[in-house]
Amino acid sequence: MKWQTFMNSVHQFISPPVDTCLTCNKRVKQLNTSLAICEECTRTIPWIAKPRCGVCGRHIGCPDCTRPAAAQRAIVCNRSSVAYNAQMREWLAQYKYRGNERYAELLAKMLERAYTGMKREFTNTHFKWKIDFITFVPVSQVRLSERGFNQAEMLGSILSRKQRIPLIPLLERRRHTVKQSFKSRHERIQDMQGIFQLHSSAVQRMKDVLNSYSSSTSPLPLRILLVDDIYTTGSTVNACAHILKEAGLSLNMPLEVYCLTWARS
Incomplete structure (x- = not known):
């Protein structure tokens, strides 16, 4: 030597x-x-161990879910890993805007913790809660060109791999919009009108999932997990969920949409 x-x-x-x-x-x-x-x-890390609001998963008092319009929501509920503070804003900026790909694995691990908590929350001795497939909030081609990736799709992909749940792109964005962080709550809701549509292959993929079950194990309802990075007003995920539920109705397919986000603002 x-x-x-x-x-x-x-x-x-x-x-x-x-x-x-x-x-x-x-x-x-x-x-x-x-x-x-x-x-x-x-x-x-400001983990949300036990949300104050059982619908949107917020860690503090929630005025949004008490509004009359909340009755029109299309998601069953949202659960988030962390509260969105200055530190978490910096971590997301490193990943989402500065292209630091090493943060993808970290944020996905944090997201998986929220998924595990959600699974435990909805499973009891008489009922085993199960997600049939994961999808994600799509971004516009402009955003995709700017960043080179869809942050929600990346997080969903890692979660899919770790939990062995199929990841299926079900939605497309019909038009580009300016960043939601620049808008008021009312503007966000208005801006989401008609912005999403079904992916061209979505219906067939949903049928394929149903056909993969035998008649004795066919899920009632089919459960979809919609992944995004941040839940603020819920306007984005609810707009997506409305499209998915409409597709379920057209196929005579009982369907529930759950939302999983990395942070709750």
Whole structure:
């Protein structure tokens, strides 16, 4: 063994390897094994362990779900991993706007935690809650060209792989809109009118899922998990869910749409 190789081995033995935290860039001896970030950053995550609102999953008092218009919602409920604060805004910006692809795995792991909680919440001794397939909120071609990827599709894809649930693109965006963060609640709702449509292959794919079940195991209803990055007013996910439910009615297919988002603002 060469002298330099020997010394490197000794150095590694007496000095444990050092990792760099993705989110704060600090060098630490060991990262959190589940999220691959340092323990200090892990402790600051504003997890939503038990939502205050059983519909939208908000962690604080929710005026939106008490409005009369809320009765027209198309989703069964939304659950989110975290509360959207300044730190989470920065993490999402790194992933969504700055193209830091390493954040995709971190955010997806956080999303999976919310999915696990949702599954536990809706499963009881007499009923096993099961999602039949995952879909995602589509982005416009303009956004796709700007970013090079659809952040919701990426998160849904990773969740699909980890949970072994089929990922099916069911929706398309009919037109481009300016960023929703620049709009009021009323403007967001108005802007979502007629913005989504079924993907050209959606109906056939939904039929294929139904046909994959035997008559004895056919799901009643078919359950779809709609993935997005942030839930603010719910206008986007509800617009998507309305399209999906209309498709279910046209196929005489009982259908429920659940929403899973990484953050709840």
